[in-house]
Amino acid sequence: MKAVHFGAGNIGRGFIGLLLDQSGYEVTFVDVNDEIISSINQHKSYQVHFADETSDAVTVEHISGINSIEDPKAVTNAIIDADIVTTAVGPNILPVIAKAIAKGLVERIDIHREPLAIIACENMIGGSTLLKEYVYQEISETDQEGFDDLFGFPDAAVDRIVPNQTNANLLDVRVEPYYEWVVEKTFIQGELPDIKGITYVEELGPYIERKLFTVNTGHAATAYLGSCHGYETIDEALQGEAVMDTLNGVLQETGQALIEAYGFDAKAHADYIQKIIGRFQNPHISDEVTRVGRGPVRKLGPKDRFVRPASMYLEFTSAAPTYLAKAMAAALRFQNKSDEEAVKLQRMIQKKGPAAAFAEVSGLEQNHPITEAVMLEYEKLR
Ligand SMILES: NC(=O)C1=CN([C@@H]2O[C@H](COP(=O)(O)OP(=O)(O)OC[C@H]3O[C@@H](n4cnc5c(N)ncnc54)[C@H](O)[C@@H]3O)[C@@H](O)[C@H]2O)C=CC1
Ligand SMILES: O=P(O)(O)OC[C@H]1O[C@](O)(CO)[C@@H](O)[C@@H]1O
Numbered sequence: 001m002k003a004v005h006f007g008a009g010n011i012g013r014g015f016i017g018l019l020l021d022q023s024g025y026e027v028t029f030v031d032v033n034d035e036i037i038s039s040i041n042q043h044k045s046y047q048v049h050f051a052d053e054t055s056d057a058v059t060v061e062h063i064s065g066i067n068s069i070e071d072p073k074a075v076t077n078a079i080i081d082a083d084i085v086t087t088a089v090g091p092n093i094l095p096v097i098a099k100a101i102a103k104g105l106v107e108r109i110d111i112h113r114e115p116l117a118i119i120a121c122e123n124m125i126g127g128s129t130l131l132k133e134y135v136y137q138e139i140s141e142t143d144q145e146g147f148d149d150l151f152g153f154p155d156a157a158v159d160r161i162v163p164n165q166t167n168a169n170l171l172d173v174r175v176e177p178y179y180e181w182v183v184e185k186t187f188i189q190g191e192l193p194d195i196k197g198i199t200y201v202e203e204l205g206p207y208i209e210r211k212l213f214t215v216n217t218g219h220a221a222t223a224y225l226g227s228c229h230g231y232e233t234i235d236e237a238l239q240g241e242a243v244m245d246t247l248n249g250v251l252q253e254t255g256q257a258l259i260e261a262y263g264f265d266a267k268a269h270a271d272y273i274q275k276i277i278g279r280f281q282n283p284h285i286s287d288e289v290t291r292v293g294r295g296p297v298r299k300l301g302p303k304d305r306f307v308r309p310a311s312m313y314l315e316f317t318s319a320a321p322t323y324l325a326k327a328m329a330a331a332l333r334f335q336n337k338s339d340e341e342a343v344k345l346q347r348m349i350q351k352k353g354p355a356a357a358f359a360e361v362s363g364l365e366q367n368h369p370i371t372e373a374v375m376l377e378y379e380k381l382r
Pocket of ligand 1 (some may be wrong): 004007008010011012030031033036065081089090091093096097121122123158160161162163167199270
């Protein structure tokens with residue numbers, strides 16, 4: 001069985017590539033980073049290390065790499081032969097890889113009519129659905145009809161903390177032992193891919209929102225608050241009472257919204273929160289606040305980890321959230337010269353003021369109760 005995976009980065013190698021290999025797939029990584037692709041083709045294996053005291057490292061084999069800039073034809077051929085296509089490139093790159101995926105699918109359908117699942121493993125709601133939209137923008141309406149019967153784009157939630165890597169071997173990855181990969185089976189054409197570690201569900205909504213608004217909201221809140229308090233890593237930030245108290249408040253607020261929306265059991269959700277905070281505190285992982293907070297414009301977006309749960313909270317309680325507002329205010333104060341979005345956000349704030357900048361990235365009006373709550377906290381952080 002053959003898998004094509006776009007993005008040979010932390011999640012690509014440390015999570016998706018690992019599970020595909022363990023399920024018997026030969027994995028072809030597609031990336032634009034020539035150093036990584038050359039190293040994959042030279043060594044044909046790498047090791048995944050686990051950030052705990054007990055687990056042994058696992059070797060991932062049966063791999064190859066394609067540099068999609070240098071050899072687009074090889075990407076097309078790999079998609080023609082693939083039994084599954086996965087991605088972990090970041091939401092902003094989905095429109096870029098959609099072109100290569102569309103070309104591969106158009107040529108594939110002329111050669112054979114085997115169904116195929118294309119799964120975007122990104123931290124976002126509806127990642128595969130969005131990828132499908134980008135792919136369909138690249139093809140004619142007639143081709144689209146043929147595609148619908150063969151190619152499924154099931155949405156997915158992926159959860160595993162993989163920090164920036166500092167290993168001697170470029171390809172090796174150090175990951176937390178925990179993982180969760182949930183895939184919505186409704187839109188899969190043909191048989192469900194037999195991948196060890198995937199949980200198939202009928203409806204992804206509750207899973208992705210519970211994960212995004214607990215793990216990702218909590219992690220990003222810690223990063224922004226930690227950065228404001230001068231901490232460099234997540235575990236350091238959580239040793240300070242101020243950040244920990246606000247994190248707890250944030251997760252109480254998102255928890256209240258999630259319980260109202262999906263009827264999760266309150267005790268089970270409280271346990272889930274504690275488990276997630278424990279993962280953030282893993283002493284075997286050093287995770288920089290700059291990595292976890294990367295892309296603040298995307299993270300303050302209308303459907304992302306802050307604004308969406310804040311809006312749900314407002315809807316259910318008729319009050320703007322306090323702790324989510326503190327975290328969003330800290331995001332507006334996030335400084336990182338190497339992060340394009342952080343630089344862009346600071347420029348917007350300088351030019352238009354914080355309320356107008358927040359309104360623009362969040363999609364909320366300047367006089368919206370959430371914007372007003374964020375501005376109140378923004379002033380306190382001065
Ligand atoms: N690192 C983590 O802990 C987690 C990350 N994720 C998600 O996984 C996705 C990837 O994140 P990471 O692996 O951390 O990032 P990463 O930066 O380590 O990997 C992304 C890879 O995509 C490659 N890439 C960029 N443009 C490309 C293109 N046009 N074609 C093919 N490859 C391209 C990059 O060269 C890089 O190797 C993101 O959506 C992230 O939100 C999800 C859960 C956890
Ligand atoms: O990948 P994103 O959406 O930029 O978020 C930062 C990453 O680190 C995490 O905090 C943990 O993996 C996730 O929330 C996320 O993958």
